[in-house]
Amino acid sequence: MQPIIKTYVIPGDDFTHAGEASGKVKAMLKQLGYDSDAVRRIAIAMYEAEINMVIHADGGKATVEIHPDRVELTLQDSGPGIEDVELAMQEGYSTAPDEVRALGFGAGMGLPNIKKYTDDMKIESIVGTGTKIYMLVKAGKTS
């Protein structure tokens, strides 16, 4: 079966629309009948990556591939990149500026949440070029 492929443009520094792409993907997966626990994990993982692009990378692009047994997501930006990915993956590590901390971000839990909620994740990042996050969540239809 051919996967359903969707792409979304994520605007940078825009907190009003942040989460819209994740919301759309969530609604679509629900409508397609994917298991609700998997849908919830995908929605949260995608939102974490989406909001990271908004906060840390001035936006980017998200691609979602929906297969019968899994959902694969790739979020790619042309931001500053991550110098030490291993460090960034640690709980509590954050470079978020004060003004976004005041909004409730900056706990340094976004990337750890992605790891927790996905079955596979990979980060490719080049300083000065950008960051690409790939995630896979096994998901099937309940109906």
Place this chain on the structure above:
Amino acid sequence: MTVKDLCDKLSLTVLTCGDRLNRETNGCYIGDLLSWVMGRAREDAAWITVMGNINSVAVAKLADLSCIILCEKASLDEDARAQADANGIVILSGEDPAYELALKLYEASKS
């Protein structure tokens, strides 16, 4: 327990989506850091927080939380109110601090 029961038993004011109070609610999570909430709160939990901004609404929606309870009358941003109404997210407001609200919620869930 429905959000309506919770609202009555904790003496909360309904700020958004008054037509959605029949939703089931189960358990609670307290916190203001959004990624902690997304990582730890369970589906259908009531979320007690002081964060009344538009991002809280996105979190409640994506994490399938039953409602947001703004404790100690924490303020709700206008754009967050509009977003919540548009997305079916119930936001409630209470005078009590988080601890008292959680205690009352626990009592309510037992009865």
